[in-house]
Amino acid sequence: MEMDLLTLLLLAGCGLGAGFIDSIAGGGGLITLPALLAAGLSPTQALATNKLQSSFGSFSATWYFARHGYIEFSTIKWAVALTFIGSAFGTLLVQQIDASALAQILPFLLMGFAFYFLFSPRVGDQDSQRRLGHLAFAATIGLGVGFYDGFFGPGTGSFFAVGFVALAGFNLAKATAHSKLLNFTSNLASLIFFALGGKMVWTVGLTMAVGQFIGARLGSRLVVKRGVGLIRPLLVIMSLAMSLKLLNQHYGWLS
Secondary structure, three states: OOOOHHHHHHHHHHHHHHHHHHHHHOOOHHHHHHHHHHOOOOHHHHHHHHHHHHHHHHHHHHHHHHHOOOOOHHHHHHHHHHHHHHHHHHHHHHOOOOOHHHHHHHHHHHHHHHHHHHHOOOOOOOOOOOOOOHHHHHHHHHHHHHHHHHHOOOOHHHHHHHHHHHOOOOOHHHHHHHHHHHHHHHHHHHHHHHHHOOOOOHHHHHHHHHHHHHHHHHHHHHHHHHOHHHHHHHHHHHHHHHHHHHHHHHHOOOO
């Protein structure tokens, strides 16, 4: 589809803002999906193109965190593999059936996540006791959240972050870094299978990808410098914002 230069520049700006927020707390789709729909893409095109541009943001953040020693690849390899598999199946399935039932439950889950990050004493600067082994974590959080991201998507970063903090015992900065790696994995798998389905608007997605890459680099740099003092409030805010948006969209609570 053809699009004028001003619209493409505005979408690139949306990508930059979304990449910045997403690299810290997730929820960048609150910015990019409405922007893509407003630009005239169909819902399926918007979902597919959003995966394209967000892949660049999650890759940028993952690369930055890895370079600064925040990611332990040896302990996360099974989670990466099963996240990819789960996301691939979810993407294939969502192209066949309606995902609207999930949209009715998700706002309440996100609200729960916000209160968990706000009040849980386990969320801090220090690692805590691990509750699941590497393979068990991969088979539950990796496979399950990967499938969810391919099938539906909003709040994936919050799901991964809660899993790493509550079940893997990670501190919040480390959980954020590893969440970006798994988020990039699920984005990549979903991107591949959406592209095979011919749903991608490449010009729009690659334009936004430039903004995503820059924004994610800036956000991940702040995480390294500021740690929990920055991540915790933003996770709470973004989880609540996503929850309110979805409640209004599906129940009309704010209208």
